[in-house]
Amino acid sequence: MINTKEHILNVSLKLFMQNSYKEVTLKEIVKQTGMSKGAFYHYFESKEQLFIEVINFAFSSVMEVPYSNFSKKSFYQFYHDYINYFINEEASKLTVNYISLTFDALKFVPGFQKKLLESQQGQMKAWKDIIQAAREQGEINSPMKDEEIARMFIYSIDGFGLHSVLEQADIEDIRNSLLTLWNSFYEELKV
Numbered sequence: 709m710i711n712t713k714e715h716i717l718n719v720s721l722k723l724f725m726q727n728s729y730k731e732v733t734l735k736e737i738v739k740q741t742g743m744s745k746g747a748f749y750h751y752f753e754s755k756e757q758l759f760i761e762v763i764n765f766a767f768s769s770v771m772e773v774p775y776s777n778f779s780k781k782s783f784y785q786f787y788h789d790y791i792n793y794f795i796n797e798e799a800s801k802l803t804v805n806y807i808s809l810t811f812d813a814l815k816f817v818p819g820f821q822k823k824l825l826e827s828q829q830g831q832m833k834a835w836k837d838i839i840q841a842a843r844e845q846g847e848i849n850s851p852m853k854d855e856e857i858a859r860m861f862i863y864s865i866d867g868f869g870l871h872s873v874l875e876q877a878d879i880e881d882i883r884n885s886l887l888t889l890w891n892s893f894y895e896e897l898k899v
Contacts, residue, residue, distance in 0.1 A: 713751045716741050717765045720758055725805040729759055729812040756816070763813045763820060771827040775834035783842035783897075787861065787890050794865070795883045807873060832858055848897040857897065864889060 719741045723732045734755045738748050752758040773793065779785035813820045835858035842848045850857065864886070872882045 712743075712747075716743070716748065716751055716758070717762055720762050721766050724759065724762055724809055724812070728808060729816050759812075760817050763809075763817050766809065767813070767823075771823060773827075773831065773834075775830070778834075778838075780838065780841065783838050783847055784894060786838045787894070788887070791883060791886055791890070795879055807870070831862060835861060848894075850897045852897075860893060861890065864893075 716737070720732075720737055723737060723740060726732075732755075734745075734748070737755070737758070738745050741748065752761070773790075778789035778793070814824075832855070836854045839848070839854040839857050843850075843854065848857075852860075868882070868886055868889070871877075877885075
């Protein structure tokens with residue numbers, strides 16, 4: 709059973725996904741949770757504190773990708789593991805509202821940009837490490853630097869995610885299209 713604080717976070721996340729931070733009122737949050745204002749204040753001091761916790765709650769899986777669970781033996785398998793994780797954990801969140809929520813978080817949540825940048829640095833490191841290992845094992849051979857290859861994969865995720873939102877693509881179509889793109893790029897990198 710979901711606890712009261714999680715209930716407030718889930719309801720608030722839905723509201724913040726439907727409208728911007730500034731448009732969602734405390735009155736609306738209280739009404740949608742079915743709680744009294746006093747009960748709300750038992751869990752959160754303010755709408756601002758609630759928003760910060762909603763952002764931490766909503767973005768934890770985005771910022772804490774389990775790269776250690778992905779293959780270390782093959783670059784090919786690594787990016788397949790990454791896509792499977794992305795599709796299973798993140799693709800359902802890809803909406804215009806989720807993108808708007810990200811920008812609200814950048815504006816209103818202290819330290820969010822820093823956390824996002826740290827997450828991106830971790831992402832870059834994981835990709836560079838597997839690319840370097842693949843190069844050392846003879847799996848790939850390219851005049852491109854490891855970081856350039858990593859950026860091609862990472863930036864294609866970002867661009868693909870945005871286009872998928874705009875086109876309202878099916879999750880399986882996203883997976884197949886991204887795999888096709890990455891497999892083609894991988895073939896160009898192979899020995």
